[in-house]
Amino acid sequence: MAEIIVMPKLGFNMSEGKLVRWYKKEGESVQKGENLFSVETDKTNIDIEAARDGVVRKLLIEEGDSIAVTLPIAIVGGQSEDISAVLTEALTLLGKEGTEEGKDGTCGPAESRQGTESQGTAAAVSGAEPGTGDRLRITPRARRKAGELGISVQGLSIAGTGFDGGICEKDILAYAATLSNKVGAGLKTGAGVSAAAGGGRRPQSGKAATPVARNMAAAENLDLGGIIGTGPNGKVTKGDVQRAAGAGDGDVRGPAQSSAAVKLSPDGREILEEIPYAGVRKIIGERMAQSKFTAPHLYFSQKVDLLKLLELRKEVNAVQGRKVSVTDFIARAAVMALQKYPEMNASLLEGTIVKYKTVNIGIAVAAPGGLIVPVVKNAEAKSVTEIAAVSGALFAKAREGKLTPDEYAGGTFTISNLGMFGIENFTAIINPPEVGILAVSSIKDEPAVVAKADGTKEIAVRPLMNIQLSVDHRVIDGLLAAQFVTEIKDLLERPAALMI
Amino acid sequence: MKEITYAQAVCEALDEEMARDENIVLLGEDVGFIGGNFKTSVGLLEKYGELRVKDTPISEAGFVGMGVGMALTGLRPVVELMFSDFLLVAADQVINQAAKIRYMSGGQVTVPLTIRCPIGAGRSSAAQHSQSMQAMAAQFPGIKIALPSTAQEAKGLLKTAIRDNDPVLFFEHKMEYNKKFTIDDEVQPIPFGKARIAREGRDITIAATSSMVMKSEKAAERLAREGIDCEVIDLRTIVPFDRETVIESVKKTGRLIVADEAYERCGIGAEVAADIAEDVFYYLDAPCGRVANPNVPLPFSPALEFPLIPSEEKVYEKVKSYFR
Numbered sequence: 001m002a003e004i005i006v007m008p009k010l011g012f013n014m015s016e017g018k019l020v021r022w023y024k025k026e027g028e029s030v031q032k033g034e035n036l037f038s039v040e041t042d043k044t045n046i047d048i049e050a051a052r053d054g055v056v057r058k059l060l061i062e063e064g065d066s067i068a069v070t071l072p073i074a075i076v077g078g079q080s081e082d083i084s085a086v087l088t089e090a091l092t093l094l095g096k097e098g099t100e101e102g103k104d105g106t107c108g109p110a111e112s113r114q115g116t117e118s119q120g121t122a123a124a125v126s127g128a129e130p131g132t133g134d135r136l137r138i139t140p141r142a143r144r145k146a147g148e149l150g151i152s153v154q155g156l157s158i159a160g161t162g163f164d165g166g167i168c169e170k171d172i173l174a175y176a177a178t179l180s181n182k183v184g185a186g187l188k189t190g191a192g193v194s195a196a197a198g199g200g201r202r203p204q205s206g207k208a209a210t211p212v213a214r215n216m217a218a219a220e221n222l223d224l225g226g227i228i229g230t231g232p233n234g235k236v237t238k239g240d241v242q243r244a245a246g247a248g249d250g251d252v253r254g255p256a257q258s259s260a261a262v263k264l265s266p267d268g269r270e271i272l273e274e275i276p277y278a279g280v281r282k283i284i285g286e287r288m289a290q291s292k293f294t295a296p297h298l299y300f301s302q303k304v305d306l307l308k309l310l311e312l313r314k315e316v317n318a319v320q321g322r323k324v325s326v327t328d329f330i331a332r333a334a335v336m337a338l339q340k341y342p343e344m345n346a347s348l349l350e351g352t353i354v355k356y357k358t359v360n361i362g363i364a365v366a367a368p369g370g371l372i373v374p375v376v377k378n379a380e381a382k383s384v385t386e387i388a389a390v391s392g393a394l395f396a397k398a399r400e401g402k403l404t405p406d407e408y409a410g411g412t413f414t415i416s417n418l419g420m421f422g423i424e425n426f427t428a429i430i431n432p433p434e435v436g437i438l439a440v441s442s443i444k445d446e447p448a449v450v451a452k453a454d455g456t457k458e459i460a461v462r463p464l465m466n467i468q469l470s471v472d473h474r475v476i477d478g479l480l481a482a483q484f485v486t487e488i489k490d491l492l493e494r495p496a497a498l499m500i
Numbered sequence: 501m502k503e504i505t506y507a508q509a510v511c512e513a514l515d516e517e518m519a520r521d522e523n524i525v526l527l528g529e530d531v532g533f534i535g536g537n538f539k540t541s542v543g544l545l546e547k548y549g550e551l552r553v554k555d556t557p558i559s560e561a562g563f564v565g566m567g568v569g570m571a572l573t574g575l576r577p578v579v580e581l582m583f584s585d586f587l588l589v590a591a592d593q594v595i596n597q598a599a600k601i602r603y604m605s606g607g608q609v610t611v612p613l614t615i616r617c618p619i620g621a622g623r624s625s626a627a628q629h630s631q632s633m634q635a636m637a638a639q640f641p642g643i644k645i646a647l648p649s650t651a652q653e654a655k656g657l658l659k660t661a662i663r664d665n666d667p668v669l670f671f672e673h674k675m676e677y678n679k680k681f682t683i684d685d686e687v688q689p690i691p692f693g694k695a696r697i698a699r700e701g702r703d704i705t706i707a708a709t710s711s712m713v714m715k716s717e718k719a720a721e722r723l724a725r726e727g728i729d730c731e732v733i734d735l736r737t738i739v740p741f742d743r744e745t746v747i748e749s750v751k752k753t754g755r756l757i758v759a760d761e762a763y764e765r766c767g768i769g770a771e772v773a774a775d776i777a778e779d780v781f782y783y784l785d786a787p788c789g790r791v792a793n794p795n796v797p798l799p800f801s802p803a804l805e806f807p808l809i810p811s812e813e814k815v816y817e818k819v820k821s822y823f824r
Binding site for chain 2: 142144162210214
């Protein structure tokens with residue numbers, strides 16, 4: 001029995017997955033439990049195994065394609081089984097064989113709820129009548145009419161003939177007639193609401209589009225062919241149609257739509273390339289925006305003299321096989337500082353400041369899909385060389401895009417080191433829900449004022465490195481942050497402490 | 501112009517539509533051999549054959565479900581339930597299936613299904629065969645609801661219901677079936693969501709459905725002799741609801757009574773009054789009123805049944821209470 005394989009939903013927030021690798025080609029057989037394909041999710045690559053034995057009959061998307069979760073990506077069936085029905089179903093799900101004739105987009109059961117012209121004139125009439133205790137019994141319509149005629153209803157003492165003896169419009173009119181005042185013009189009734197008559201429907205091209213997008217395009221009288229699809233395989237989505245409709249009389253509306261040889265931005269500039277803001281890019285973007293726009297950032301810089309640390313590192317790497325990087329020393333220094341100042345090893349979670357027992361150090365890495373922060377867990381119990389062993393393995397997996405969610409979650413503090421790129425100084429955005437991040441810049445030989453043993457000072461060439469701490473001022477005050485970043489500086493300048 | 505009964509008008513609509521479109525099929529208990537429990541499909545079995553006019557077992561959930569399936573495959577089934585009370589037997593098919601499938605498929609499929617069923621008390625059919633289910637049904641998005649008043653309305657609205665691509669609950673009034681009405685020789689489909697002003701007036705608006713339209717017109721004639729000028733609106737469909745027509749009328753008259761035969765609680769009157777309240781509040785010269793079935797089951801005994809039925813007299817009394 002042929003079966004449609006779909007893009008799996010591997011996380012609660014996963015809306016689409018990028019297929020990075022097919023382990024099987026069309027025509028190859030696959031055993032239950034064998035890897036069938038690999039998916040890049042928001043943060044990592046996950047191999048998906050075949051759920052049963054069969055032959056890969058059809059691959060519906062290519063490596064590198066992104067597609068919404070639960071949409072078909074392949075068909076697995078028997079060697080010579082007829083898969084035409086299943087294939088048609090899959091293609092229909094992918095919107096590649098839309099058969100939408102006879103569907104009337106406006107026949108939706110929801111009735112029109114256009115608002116009518118508001119004619120409230122309550123302001124023209126005085127409010128409640130405290131007066132004699134009982135509230136004046138006057139209908140809204142009568143009150144409105146009184147306002148139109150300039151009659152104050154406050155203290156009005158006329159007999160009501162309306163519902164339950166209340167004053168109705170007729171009573172106000174009768175009262176007005178007794179006054180010398182002119183009776184105002186008759187009531188204006190609200191103008192009828194005219195529903196915009198739907199024009200002729202534009203026949204839709206065979207372009208791939210979601211059903212909702214197709215219906216919306218028909219309702220808006222837009223040509224799907226002129227809309228740039230940002231969905232899987234360039235499929236036109238609801239959002240695309242909304243953008244196209246919102247563009248007003250832009251280049252997507254109208255029958256004279258020419259081929260899109262040169263794409264122009266809404267303000268008329270030539271477009272080199274359009275990339276959907278989605279997946280890892282979008283997740284990074286949204287997390288950073290959330291952090292920067294909710295956590296008030298404070299910044300504290302220090303200049304660190306690494307003369308002793310670089311000598312120590314040389315000796316350490318000479319006596320043992322595994323290379324220890326400067327970053328590992330910095331991580332160790334941060335761990336020790338976090339143990340001294342546990343307020344920094346914390347999160348602000350739903351109104352509670354949570355301080356953690358263990359220190360989990362995240363170290364930012366540039367991975368193929370974008371920034372990722374693998375986490376060295378329980379770093380407080382690890383020596384510099386142990387930190388180096390764990391971080392080395394994590395970096396290797398990160399660069400292959402193979403980190404599991406467990407390996408990049410649960411950090412309590414983050415280090416971002418751009419030293420290898422010669423950066424003088426930079427500012428980092430806190431990785432939420434943490435409360436601090438350390439930005440580490442490059443080591444440069446610079447003239448420095450150093451104190452000699454006899455208390456005099458001299459200028460010497462020293463390897464100096466800028467570090468900058470960002471803290472969330474909601475939780476961390478300046479004094480603590482200054483002490484913390486200075487502690488890291490002191491530890492790095494007296495590196496023997498890092499080896500204890 | 502000609503004189504025919506309401507039941508004949510329904511029958512003519514079915515006949516004319518079936519002749520026009522061979523995808524239209526009839527299903528229901530006794531729709532074929534008997535010609536309909538209320539004689540609304542007389543002669544259609546003979547004319548269109550057993551494939552298109554199907555007598556079904558007493559199994560509402562089964563044959564309404566069959567209608568949903570037929571509709572999904574491109575047919576336009578017209579399913580008859582012998583009493584609207586039996587909608588509850590088929591409720592899952594109507595509410596969870598027919599009304600939801602277009603939505604849940606993202607508009608990929610529609611369910612062009614018409615379900616006809618008689619409403620109303622007055623035949624001593626007791627509590628399980630006398631109810632008017634339109635208010636309950638109107639709760640559920642995805643179903644259109646038509647309540648034809650006269651024979652002309654029944655014929656025109658039924659044609660629209662059958663041609664509509666969405667499920668339509670078509671509530672005919674069982675006390676009107678045998679009454680004679682004057683009807684045009686040719687009746688065109690009447691669009692949904694457009695109410696009919698059955699009688700123009702300036703003092704009070706009576707928004708009515710189904711047989712309450714005729715009862716309200718008669719009450720209005722009496723009230724006119726007493727100097728109260730009623731405007732009677734035939735709502736025709738409650739989903740979609742023509743709120744603009746009602747709002748315009750209430751802005752003119754300043755008073756509204758809603759007359760519908762379903763139970764009063766959470767009924768059509770409550771809905772109409774609440775729906776338009778924001779638009780007409782400063783135009784109201786009296787609270788909105790309701791004429792509906794009291795919130796009790798309908799008794800078998802005619803002596804007990806008739807006092808409960810919303811009548812011409814009740815509309816008259818309700819209007820009178822607004823003018824002292």
